Amino acid sequence: MYQHTRLTNNNFGFFQKFRNFDYILLICILLLGFISLATMYSTDGGKILFHTKSHFIKLMFFTMMMLFISFINIKFWFSIGYLSYIVVVSLLVWTYFFGITSSGSKRWMDLYFINLQPSELMKIFIILCLAKYFHRMKLENVNSVYTILTSLIIILLPMGLVIVQPDLGTSVLIAVSGIAVLWFAGINHKYFIYTMLGFVISLPFVIAFLKPYQKLRVLTFLNPDKDPLGAGYQIIQSKIAVGSGGIFGKGFLKGTQSYLEFLPEKHTDFIFTLFSEEFGFVGSVVLLVIYIIIIYRIIAIGANSRSYFAKLFCYGFGAAIFVFITINMSMVLGLLPIVGSPLPIMSYGGSSMLATMIGFGIVMSARVHSQQLIA
Amino acid sequence: MINSSSDNVKKLNSINRRMFITGSLKFFIMVGIVSRLFFLQVKENKKYLTLSDKNRIREWKLAPVRGEFHDYFGNVIAGNFEAYQLHVIPEQVENFKYVIYRLKDLLELSDSEFKKVLKKKKEIKPWETLIVSNNLSWDKFSKINNHLYDLNGVKPVISISRNYPFDENFTHIIGYVSQANEQDIENTELIKKNFVPGLKVGKIGLEKSFEEKLIGTNDIERYEVNAYGRRISQLEFQKGKKGQTLKLTVDTEIQKLANELLKDKAGSICVMDIFTGEVIAMHSSPSFDPNLFVFGISQDNWQIIRNDPMKPLLNKTLQGRYSPGSTLKPIVALSALENGIINTNFTVRCTGKTELYDQTYHCWKKEGHGYVSLRNAMKMSCDTYFYEIARKLGVDKLSETAKKFGLGKKVFDNLFEIEKDGLIPNTQWKKNALGKGWLLGETIITGIGQGYIQTTPIQLCLMTAQIANGGYKIYPKIVIDDKDKIKPSDYYTPLYKNSRNIKIIQDAMFGSTNEVMGTSYRSRIDDPKYQFAGKTGTAQVKKITERERELDLKTSEIPYEQRDHALYIAYGPYVNPRYALSIVVEHGGNGSTTAAPMAKKLFKLIIDRHEIRQSINEKKYLEI
Numbered sequence: 001m002y003q004h005t006r007l008t009n010n011n012f013g014f015f016q017k018f019r020n021f022d023y024i025l026l027i028c029i030l031l032l033g034f035i036s037l038a039t040m041y042s043t044d045g046g047k048i049l050f051h052t053k054s055h056f057i058k059l060m061f062f063t064m065m066m067l068f069i070s071f072i073n074i075k076f077w078f079s080i081g082y083l084s085y086i087v088v089v090s091l092l093v094w095t096y097f098f099g100i101t102s103s104g105s106k107r108w109m110d111l112y113f114i115n116l117q118p119s120e121l122m123k124i125f126i127i128l129c130l131a132k133y134f135h136r137m138k139l140e141n142v143n144s145v146y147t148i149l150t151s152l153i154i155i156l157l158p159m160g161l162v163i164v165q166p167d168l169g170t171s172v173l174i175a176v177s178g179i180a181v182l183w184f185a186g187i188n189h190k191y192f193i194y195t196m197l198g199f200v201i202s203l204p205f206v207i208a209f210l211k212p213y214q215k216l217r218v219l220t221f222l223n224p225d226k227d228p229l230g231a232g233y234q235i236i237q238s239k240i241a242v243g244s245g246g247i248f249g250k251g252f253l254k255g256t257q258s259y260l261e262f263l264p265e266k267h268t269d270f271i272f273t274l275f276s277e278e279f280g281f282v283g284s285v286v287l288l289v290i291y292i293i294i295i296y297r298i299i300a301i302g303a304n305s306r307s308y309f310a311k312l313f314c315y316g317f318g319a320a321i322f323v324f325i326t327i328n329m330s331m332v333l334g335l336l337p338i339v340g341s342p343l344p345i346m347s348y349g350g351s352s353m354l355a356t357m358i359g360f361g362i363v364m365s366a367r368v369h370s371q372q373l374i375a
Numbered sequence: 376m377i378n379s380s381s382d383n384v385k386k387l388n389s390i391n392r393r394m395f396i397t398g399s400l401k402f403f404i405m406v407g408i409v410s411r412l413f414f415l416q417v418k419e420n421k422k423y424l425t426l427s428d429k430n431r432i433r434e435w436k437l438a439p440v441r442g443e444f445h446d447y448f449g450n451v452i453a454g455n456f457e458a459y460q461l462h463v464i465p466e467q468v469e470n471f472k473y474v475i476y477r478l479k480d481l482l483e484l485s486d487s488e489f490k491k492v493l494k495k496k497k498e499i500k501p502w503e504t505l506i507v508s509n510n511l512s513w514d515k516f517s518k519i520n521n522h523l524y525d526l527n528g529v530k531p532v533i534s535i536s537r538n539y540p541f542d543e544n545f546t547h548i549i550g551y552v553s554q555a556n557e558q559d560i561e562n563t564e565l566i567k568k569n570f571v572p573g574l575k576v577g578k579i580g581l582e583k584s585f586e587e588k589l590i591g592t593n594d595i596e597r598y599e600v601n602a603y604g605r606r607i608s609q610l611e612f613q614k615g616k617k618g619q620t621l622k623l624t625v626d627t628e629i630q631k632l633a634n635e636l637l638k639d640k641a642g643s644i645c646v647m648d649i650f651t652g653e654v655i656a657m658h659s660s661p662s663f664d665p666n667l668f669v670f671g672i673s674q675d676n677w678q679i680i681r682n683d684p685m686k687p688l689l690n691k692t693l694q695g696r697y698s699p700g701s702t703l704k705p706i707v708a709l710s711a712l713e714n715g716i717i718n719t720n721f722t723v724r725c726t727g728k729t730e731l732y733d734q735t736y737h738c739w740k741k742e743g744h745g746y747v748s749l750r751n752a753m754k755m756s757c758d759t760y761f762y763e764i765a766r767k768l769g770v771d772k773l774s775e776t777a778k779k780f781g782l783g784k785k786v787f788d789n790l791f792e793i794e795k796d797g798l799i800p801n802t803q804w805k806k807n808a809l810g811k812g813w814l815l816g817e818t819i820i821t822g823i824g825q826g827y828i829q830t831t832p833i834q835l836c837l838m839t840a841q842i843a844n845g846g847y848k849i850y851p852k853i854v855i856d857d858k859d860k861i862k863p864s865d866y867y868t869p870l871y872k873n874s875r876n877i878k879i880i881q882d883a884m885f886g887s888t889n890e891v892m893g894t895s896y897r898s899r900i901d902d903p904k905y906q907f908a909g910k911t912g913t914a915q916v917k918k919i920t921e922r923e924r925e926l927d928l929k930t931s932e933i934p935y936e937q938r939d940h941a942l943y944i945a946y947g948p949y950v951n952p953r954y955a956l957s958i959v960v961e962h963g964g965n966g967s968t969t970a971a972p973m974a975k976k977l978f979k980l981i982i983d984r985h986e987i988r989q990s991i992n993e994k995k996y997l998e999i
Contacts, residue, residue, distance in 0.1 A: 138382050139382055139385050139386050139389060183393060183397070184390050184393050184394065184397075185390075186386065186389040186390065186393070237430075239415060239423065240423050240426045240427050240430065241427070242412070242415050242416060242423070243415040243416060243419050243420060243422065243423025243424070243426075243427075244420070244423040244424045244426070244427035245416050245420075246416055246417070246420045246424065247416065247417055247420070256427060256430075256431045256599070257427055257430065257431075260430070260431050260599065260600070260601040260602055260607065261601045261602040261603070262430050262431070262601075262602045276412070276416070280416060281412055281413060281416040281417055284412050284416070285409060285412070288405065288408070288409065292405065295401070299394065299398070302394075303391075303394075308383070308386060308387075308390075311387075311390060312390070315390065315394055315397075319397055319401075322401055322404075326404050326405075326408060329408050330408065330411075333408070333411045333412065333415060335407075335408075335411060
């Protein structure tokens with residue numbers, strides 16, 4: 001009876017859904033959007049130019065889209081779990097054959113009004129797919145050989161398609177997203193430990209198979225001063241920018257490293273560097289806190305969800321976002337080799353923002369429909 | 376249902392446990408990132424701030440303003456002028472080709488000059504300055520200014536540059552400046568520090584010797600630049616210091632007269648204050664215009680100077696090594712007196728020639744002078760007399776006295792790197808240098824200033840000055856410097872054993888100029904205010920053969936390179952002397968006819984200028 005009333009209560013009206021919104025999460029996302037806009041404005045040299053305009057339009061459009069997604073019942077997202085995965089995989093295949101080549105890799109597909117990077121979408125849809133896969137599975141079946149093999153194939157297939165683009169960074173991030181779901185689904189922790197050991201042991205062999213430019217990145221990471229004007233340039237300039245920011249930063253629009261064009265790729269992967277130079281340690285920590293609140297809210301939403309699918313997706317997505325952030329920051333702070341990985345929402349780039357906003361939308365949908373059971 | 380719900384509980388337990396593990400892991404990673412941020416932005420902030428400034432701030436040095444040279448009266452003899460230049464920054468020019476051809480027309484550039492400009496343009500970055508013209512005339516400069524409306528990106532610039540208002544008059548004293556080359560930069564630390572493209576540095580003379588005082592310090596412009604090195608904005612302008620202005624002891628009027636007297640001749644004139652050692656004039660002829668070198672001398676002009684048979688590049692006052700000829704006689708006589716070889720009554724009979732050690736030595740006067748005493752021998756410059764006393768004296772004692780009076784040694788130490796020592800021979804020298812024993816015959820000819828002996832005109836001037844002042848040591852100088860206040864310990868110490876001997880020599884020199892039969896009698900001045908005493912000299916360039924002696928040719932009948940050098944040393948006024956001079960005219964023939972008349976003109980001016988010079992001195996003291 002009790003359940004019944006709850007179920008009837010869940011017969012959501014439009015305003016009910018609005019009331020169920022996680023406003024803290026929403027505010028944090030909007031705040032992040034605002035900060036990213038301001039930073040983009042700074043990369044344009046304090047003028048409203050192409051990047052700022054484009055970023056603003058994308059931000060508006062994708063935020064609306066996120067809100068729209070959150071009104072759609074979580075059941076729907078459960079139901080399209082496999083389908084969306086298959087669609088994105090076919091997009092990757094299509095990209096492999098007909099994609100646009102830019103700076104040596106074939107990552108984009110031309111959709112006339114926007115150049116889409118399907119590999120970015122895969123970061124989210126692999127979570128959706130695996131969450132659906134493990135949703136109904138009994139815990140004792142999770143560690144069966146069949147399950148593990150199937151889930152590995154689900155992960156390795158898009159990874160392979162992205163590696164051949166070639167885009168090592170994104171493929172690693174796809175793998176991380178997938179593995180996060182496997183971890184939460186309860187696959188024996190021994191497997192993770194073994195895999196990790198295996199990876200460390202095989203690392204030298206992997207390096208042997210890397211492309212020369214990838215090898216160079218690893219070597220540069222180990223010793224950036226070896227070639228300060230060549231391969232080490234990015235990381236050295238990035239560290240100078242961050243370090244020179246100091247406690248309170250050089251001030252908005254006063255980041256000399258960026259506006260004098262010493263910073264490479266300041267719109268995309270190195271956007272945090274610019275932010276950190278202008279707003280200093282305090283600003284950087286504030287930005288981190290916003291990210292942490294977002295992740296915390298995502299996990300809280302997962303914890304409060306009744307359905308296992310929603311939990312898995314939220315936890316998985318939370319972990320993935322966390323990894324995206326830490327990898328990007330570690331990279332620009334010189335803790336990891338340079339791999340192409342954008343900072344969610346902050347970095348310029350439509351596909352990444354689209355994927356992240358879809359993720360936020362599904363999480364919000366899970367919140368709005370938190371009492372929804374999925375059979 | 377129970378099964379499935381218990382399975383659900385298990386699944387929930389599992390996922391929550393794993394979430395907790397993940398959460399803890401995230402916490403540690405976050406701590407890691409924050410501490411990395413802290414390390415970079417707080418702990419290492421200074422280091423990265425410096426690196427960031429190094430990235431963005433670049434200094435541009437501008438050429439420093441060079442110190443000037445003034446003469447004793449404050450006239451500028453090496454100054455600075457505003458050179459009109461034309462600069463173009465290629466990237467600011469919309470249509471470079473159009474502008475450069477337009478400039479070619481307006482400036483009337485020759486094809487080779489035009490090619491040079493185009494070549495320079497290729498060597499520089501598009502935002503760097505291209506100097507189209509170094510030194511434009513006012514006409515062309517104003518013409519350009521009138522056409523600026525269709526010469527976008529062309530900048531008329533006024534730049535400070537070296538200028539020598541007296542053209543060739545002072546070249547051998549102050550030298551000249553020209554573009555610094557690699558050697559200059561390598562050898563002088565200060566040039567390296569101040570170097571900017573187009574910097575001009577002293578190449579020779581005092582311009583070179585005092586480079587470090589003259590050079591000054593750069594103006595520095597600090598600009599913010601972007602990653603490609605383009606200037607974004609000026610941050611600072613730091614005014615440099617002008618180089619030190621150096622005051623010389625020379626008198627422009629006398630220097631100009633020296634130039635005039637030696638016009639079209641090769642030779643040297645120098646004038647010195649016999650008490651202070653101040654050089655009043657120092658000229659080597661022919662000279663050349665140092666202004667030609669400031670913006671780089673053209674090949675044609677350089678060839679003209681280099682190939683001139685009179686050797687304008689040679690500083691004859693300091694570098695020219697001449698046999699002193701008879702101008703050495705005062706020293707020979709003094710040495711003989713000092714060493715007690717002779718006294719004033721010692722007499723020799725001159726028959727025109729004398730046989731010594733199976734050799735015949737001729738006096739310049741074929742008929743001979745008859746019986747001559749020391750005073751008459753000096754007055755008439757009788758060679759036979761000096762053969763005899765040199766023989767008695769010996770070369771070692773003679774060289775000792777000669778050296779004491781400043782011969783055979785650099786007069787200015789290291790002030791002029793080109794200055795030569797000259798040579799005062801003695802027996803030891805010949806053994807060391809030539810590995811042969813000294814011959815007595817060589818002593819004989821050294822007695823009349825021929826043979827191995829070589830002196831520079833400045834040494835002769837110093838020698839004369841030290842005889843004139845009563846035989847006291849002085850240190851010649853040409854730059855008035857604070858260092859001068861500390862006098863060397865032997866400054867003005869006596870060089871004689873008996874001051875009477877100096878008086879005897881002075882008296883003999885007086886006779887030589889002011890008494891009938893004196894060699895320079897015709898150049899005398901009777902007015903005691905200007906009256907001077909001197910000694911002529913004629914230095915043989917080659918040995919005179921018997922045949923030539925018989926022919927007894929006139930100077931004009933001998934080829935130029937074989938004519939004798941004419942020398943003259945003098946000091947004046949005779950009563951209360953103040954100035955000494957030495958004159959050398961290369962291949963001038965005869966000291967008494969060529970060199971001595973110049974001294975007459977010089978002394979007139981020198982003594983007229985004396986009071987003006989003194990008044991400047993007094994004013995200086997009043998100012999203090």
